[in-house]
Amino acid sequence: MIRFATPAMLRRAGVAGMNMRNVRYIAQSNPRHLYPLVDNKLRTKEIAEAGNIAVPKLIGVVKFSGQIKDLPDFLASHDQFVIKPAQGSGGKGILVIVGRKGDQYIKPSGTAIDFTDVARHINSTLSGLFSLGGKPDVAMIETMVQFSDVFDGFSYEGVPDIRVIVFKGYPIMAMTRLSTRASDGKANLHQGAVGVGLDIGTGRALRAVQYDVPTEIHPDTGAELSKLKVPHWKDLIHLASSCYEVAGLGYLGVDVVLDRDRGPLILELNARPGLAIQIANGMGMAPRIEQVNYEIMRKMRPRSFQERADWSMKEFQAE
Amino acid sequence: MQGRLQLYIWMIVLICLGLGSTAYKNLSLGFPLVPGKKTTVWTVQAKVNFVGLGKPVKVSLNLPDDTEDLIVIDSGAASPGFGFQRSTSGPEPLGVWSAREVKGPQTLYYQARVYRGDGKPYLEQEGAPKPPKKPEFREPKATAADTILADAFFRSADAETLAVRLVQLLNSKEPDENVRALKQGLKGSAEKNQLLLDLLHTAAVPARLLRGVELKDVGRRQKLQERLEIFNGKNWVVIHPNTAEPGISETFLPWQRGDQWLLEVEGGRKSRVNFSVNADERAASSAALYLGREQHAGLVDFSIFSLPVDVQNTFAVLLLIPIGALVVVILRNLVGLRTSGTFMPILIALSFVQTTLLTGLVLFLVVVGAGLVIRSYLSRLNLLLVPRIASVIIVVIALYVWLSIVGFKMGLTEVLSVTFFPMIIISWTIERMSVLWEEEGAKEVLVQGGGSLLTATIAYLVMTERHISYLFFAFPEMLLVVLAIILAIGQYSGFRLTELHRFEPLAREEP
Secondary structure (H helix, E strand, O other), X not given: OOOOOOHHHHHHOOOOOHXXXXXXXXXXXXXXXXXXXXXXXXXXXXXXXXXXXXXXXXXXXXXXXXXXXXXXXXXXXXOOEEEEEOOEOXXXXXXXXXEEEOOEEEOOOOOEEOHHHHHHHHHHHHOOOOEHHHOOOOEEEEOXXXXXXXXXXXXOOOOOOEEEEEEOOEEEEEEEEEOOOOOOOOOOHHHOXXXXXXXXXXXXXXXXXXXXXXXXXXXXXXXXXXXXXXXXXXXXXXXXXXXXXXXXXXXXXXXXXXXXXXXXXEEEEEOOOOOHHHHHHOOOOHXXXXXXXXXXXXXXXXXXXXXXXXXXXXXXOOO | OHHHHHHHHHHHHHHHHHXXXXXXXXXXXXXXXXXXXXXXXXXXXXXXXXXXXXXXXXXXXXXXXXXXXXXXXXOOOOOXXXXXXXXXXXXXXXXXXXXXXXXXXXXXXXXXXXXXXXXXXXXXOOOOOOOOOOOOOOOOXXXXXXXXXXXXXXXOOOHHHHHHHHHHHHHOOOOOHHHHHXXXXXXXXXXXXXXXHHHHHHOOOOEEEEEEEEOOOOEXXXXXXXXXXXXXXXXXXXXXXXXXXXXXXXXXXXXXXXXXOOEEEEOEEEEEEEEEEEEEEEEOOHHHHHHHHHHOOHHHHOOHHHOOHHHHHHHHHHOHHHHHHHHHHHHHHHHOOOOOOOOHHHHHHHHHHHHOXXXXXXXXXXXXXXXXXXXXXXXXXXXXXXXXXXXXXXXXXXXXXXXXXXXXXXXXXXXXHHHHOOHHHHHHHHHHHHXXXXXXXXXXXXXXXXXXXXXXXXXXXXXXXXXXXXXHHHOOOHHHHHHHHHHHHHOOOOOOHHHHHHOHHHHHOOO
C-alpha cells in the first residue's frame, strides 16, 4: 500500500522538497562560480588548508603520466596513503594502501598489488575514467585517515562519515550513513544503508531509518543504534561551520570523518546536498532554515564560526 | 524578489502576446481553433515527356489558374538536371524548365495542390478583344452554316444566347439536314467544338476554347476538357459545348485558353503532356488562410503557411518538440518522475511518431536491452569514455542492421522502422544506463528506464493528439504560452507528487 501525505501535512512538518531546495536554497545561496571549488577536491583542499581547516594531508598530486615514474621514490617514506581522483563522483576510483610488503602495496582487503597496478590506476584517473563526464583529471595522494573506533560494531563495512548541512554558516542538521550488507558496503540510503540522524546539540543518535522505515538496531551488526554518540562533537560542529567562510556556499553539505589522532577532518564539501537527511532526522529542515534566516536578519553584526556553531548547538538541540 | 517580479511580468506579457494573436487570427482572420472538418484537397500533376536533341532546352508549360471556387498552390516541379522557374511576365503564369544540353527521352513533372476556397480568377486585360477573323466554309457547308446562323440569330438576343442556341442545334438528338451537312466528316468532340467556334466567328462573336481538368475525374492520364468562352460585349462567359450549361463547375480547373499554347518545347521533339489528379481528405484551414492571403494581414504573411509545403512539414514536427518539453518539465518537476537524460524522452517520442507506439516500445526495449548486455562486456575492457561511446554507437548500428534483416526475413516489416530511433541518443542512453547499473544497481535502471519510457509515451500521446498538433501548427504563437507555463514551473518550489510519498513518514509523526 503506497501511502501519500497531503502537501499541507508536509508543509506543517517543515519538509523541504527538491523544488524548494533547487529554487530557494541552491539557486539563491550558492553562486555558480563557486561550484568548482567544491567539485574539485584538490581545490577544496587548497582553500581548506589556506583557511586552517583540518583535512587529510595532501602528500602530492600526479598531473601528468610522466610523473608516475618518480612515484616509487616519492612514496618511499609513506607506508599508508590514499589515491583519489580530484573530480571523482560517487566514491569511484579511490585506492587505499594500508601497508608495504617489499615492493608490493597492500590494500585494506589484504591483497598485495604491484607498482604497475598503482600506475595503471593513476593513468586511468588522469584520463578521466572516474570523473563525471569523462573529463581529464588529476590524481591526489593524501594521508590515510586513522579512523576512530567509535563506529566499530555500528557499520557493516567501511567507516562512515558524518554529513552536516550548513546553511549560511549555521549547522542545521546532521546524520551519518551506516553501510549494510544490503547496500553492498555503500553509504547510499536508497540502496539500503541505515541513516542515523544526529542531534546538532550533542552528537547523539536521534533515530535511525532503513528504506525510510524507523529501525532500532543495525540489521547486520545488531548494534543498538540509539547508543551511538559521536565524540568530539563540538569540534566537529565548529569545523563544519567554519567551512562556510572557505567555500562561500550558503547551502552546503560538509562530510566529516573522525581521525583517531587529529579529531574531525573535512573529507569533502558538497554544493548540492540531498534531502534524505530529513528522513534520517525524522523532521523537516525548512523551519530551521527560516530560523537561521531570521537570526541573520536580527543580528546585523557578522558572527564568527564559533558563535554560529554555538548558537546552532543551543537552538537545535533535541529536548 | 526582483527576479520573481520580472518573471511575473514576462509571464503576463508572453501569455497576452500568445493568446492575443491567437484570438486575432481566430476572430478577425477566421483561422479555426479546431482542426475542423476534413475537406478534399487535390493534387494535380502534369507530366511532360519529350526527346532531347542534345541542344539547350527550354520547356514552357502553361500553369493552371485559380477560379472562384478553387485555389492553386504550386507544390513543386521535380525534374533532376533542369532548372525550374515560375514566370509571371506574360499574360498567364508559365512554368519554365531549362537545361544546357539534353539528349534522349526526358520526363518533367509539375505538381500543384488545389484547395477549395475563394481564388482569384484569371482576368482578361482591359478592352474588348479584336473582332475574330471570319473562317471560310466551302459549299455545301457554307449554305448550311448560313442557314443555321440565320436561324440561331433570330432566336437569340445577344452573343451568349446565340452561342447557346448554336450548341443546342449542333447537339440536338434529331439534327436537321443543315446540321447534318455541317457535321459530316467531323470526328470527336474536338472538331465539333472547332466548328462551333467557326460558326461564332462567322457571326463576328469573339469566342475561344477553354481547356482544363475536371477534378472530379480522379485518375491518371486525364485529358484536358474543353469549354466554350464567349465575349458578350462586357466580359467572357463560359458555356458547356455539349449541354449549353453556363459557367464552369466548381471543380473545373482551367489550364489553357484560346490560342495560348499549353506546352512549348524548344530543343526537343515528340513532346507530350499528361495530367493526373489525386484527391485526398485533409483537415484544412485553407479557407482562413486564403482569406488572409487576400487581405495581406501581416500575421498570415508571416505565418508558417507562407512557407513551401515541405518546410511546413518540417515545422509541423518541430512545433511538437515544445509540447514534449512541457510534458517532460511537468513529469520531472511536478510529478517527480526520474528519467534517464533530460530530453531523451522527447526524441524517443518523436521516433514513436514514426514507428507507432507499440512497435516503438518493443524496438526500444530490444535495442537498449541488447545494447546493455554488450556494453556490460565493454566495461570490463576498461575503455576510455569517448572510444567507449563510439564502440557503443557501432554496436547500436550493427543491432539496427541485424534487427532489420532478421525481422524482414521473418516477415515483420514493422522492424524496419527501427532506423527512426536516433542512434547517438540511444547509444548515450545505453552508456548512461550501464553506468547507472554499475553504480546504483539494477533497480535504479528500471526506475529511470521506466520513467523515461513512461514520459516518452505520454509525450507521444499528447504530441499526436490531432487537436493539439493542429493548434500549434496553425497558431505557433501558442509557443509563447507554453514558454510562460514552463517559466512558471521553473519557479515552483512546492512539493513534487512523488515526494508526497517519499516524505510521508515525516508527516505521520509529531513534529
